[in-house]
Amino acid sequence: MKFDIVVVGAGMVGAAAASLLARSGFTVAVVDHQEPSPFSLQEPVGLRVSAISPGAASILAEAGAWRQVERQRHCPYRRMVVEDREETVSLDFTAAEFGLERLGTIVENTLVQWSLWQSLLTLGGVELFCPDKVAGLEYVDGEPVVSLESGATIVCSLLVGADGANSGIRKLLGIKQDHWEYGQRGLVSVVQTATPNNGVAWQRFHEGGPLAFLPLSDGSSSIVWSLPEAEAVRMLELDEDEFLAELDNAVAGGEGHWPDRVTACGPRAAFPLTMRLSKSYTASRAVLIGDAAHVVHPLAGQGVNLGLLDAAGLVEVLVSAHNRKVGIASEKTLEKYGRWRRSEAELMAHGMHGIRGLFIPEELGLLRRLGIGLISGSWTAREAFIKRATGLNRNAPALARGQVLTDLLRANTG
Ligand SMILES: Cc1cc2nc3c(=O)[nH]c(=O)nc-3n(C[C@H](O)[C@H](O)[C@H](O)COP(=O)(O)OP(=O)(O)OC[C@H]3O[C@@H](n4cnc5c(N)ncnc54)[C@H](O)[C@@H]3O)c2cc1C
Structure with missing residues (x-):
């Protein structure tokens, strides 16, 4: 079997990427060792929830899942308060002051996964290999050949590792990580x-x-x-x-x-809680996205948001390459994705690391108060903070900033 792209891992990030790639005209194989659990309103609220930024919500909308999420259990938040433990200083943001309808939406992970899975089931150009697992990876005539435990063999132009923090694909590709416990x-x-x-x-x-x-x-x-x-x-x-x-x-x-x-x-x-950052996001005809590429401290609720931005960034780069008749898995194309998204994750990972370090030790109390005071008192700093937290900063992929997939496809053919 031959596909343009194989996505290994259909968590929130892999499933969103697969949906966007299929909607962009690529043939996509999706491999996961388990189907997501069905979401049911009869069940109590799940323990794993995510704060989905407006930018990430736009990406999920283009992946065909957000409307379904908004029809079910979800909660927009329009105010965010961050306090120092002595309560002497705080950051207090409202959506309205930045002209936003909301700062984000709290949703259960199972709902997002289930909605994306339903979207994948309806798409032509997608084949689901589930439940199945990657048994091996080799390159034949330069192309990745993925063998599955079921015995199936998939040849592709590009392999996408979206199989989470302990990514087997990352290990098969020999990509090393920086790792903080x-x-x-x-x-x-x-x-x-x-x-x-x-x-x-x-x-x-x-x-x-x-x-x-x-x-x-x-x-x-x-x-x-x-x-x-x-x-x-x-x-x-x-x-x-x-x-x-x-x-x-x-x-x-x-x-x-x-x-x-x-x-x-x-x-x-x-x-x-760990922080991991892959030393590279790319290998020969392969890329990493989501937690397979990076894991950040959940203090800013940005892990899955960052992963969804990777998915949208990858689609943007691949669609652009395809329409310029440049190979989607050429070194130049993948480098563009890898450099862009890794620098964004590095900023976020080190930012979280730094904020955490600033807040924890007792002796940094003065510095902490000064830092919060500076952000709190400066409109520019507040705006920069919110733009990044909402996935709307100018480095974010076009799909996060409100462009729709059809515009992206049209812009690139023009
Ligand atoms: C306590 C906590 C709170 C958090 N809160 C937030 C938040 O508010 N906002 C936010 O943005 N992020 C949050 N995060 C981070 C977020 O949960 C993760 O970043 C996100 O779930 C990663 O999604 P993913 O799709 O990349 O990986 P995963 O969700 O790990 O998905 C990986 C997929 O790959 C599949 N897979 C794995 N191995 C194989 C294999 N060998 N073969 C086939 N398939 C395989 C799995 O079945 C799974 O479907 C939080 C994390 C924690 C720990």
């Missing part, structure tokens, strides 16, 4: 507060790490609490009342402060 876990749960969350993404930096409350459509909040490894394990072992007391203590604030009292919580889980 934070010795932390992100504890997640769904919690109720005495005063419901009315659309605020709130984050407070504690000595152990940041604690975030993300709004859900029923007024509850999805929390991500970054904690040192041992502390995360202790928090998981507490009974519900003990955990609520710890959480209450961590959100406590002055009169009129939100979150006020935390009244109930659902199941808890914790995920190890």
